[in-house]
Amino acid sequence: MQSERGKAFEDNEPTLSEDEIAAAHDDGRIVLSLKLKPRLSADGEHVAYMAVKLLLCDGSEPTTILFDRMAAEVMGHWAQTMKTYDWKTSSMQPGPSRH
Secondary structure, eight states, rough: OOOOHHHHHTTTTOOOOHHHHHHHHHTTOEEEEEEEEEEOTTTTSEEEEEEEEEEEEOOOOOEEEEOOOOHHHHHHHHHHHHTTTTOOGGGGSOOOOOO
């Protein structure tokens, strides 16, 4: 997070409360399906964004959002972390030391 983009990412990180998460669930804003495609940079040599089209359970029109590399890598990190924990909360709880 030393780059200018990394600092901007951290400086603009939104809050996320348990109430907001519960409201999203109750409103059906859960991803039912998605489609991903790279969006190339102007020079065609790099991926500028990861385009993601989301279909939500709430019946709203599908929406397309773009993730730049910083945001996509953070999301990828969290997905890999959850995979490592087998999506179980008990693996995330502090416990007795193994030493």
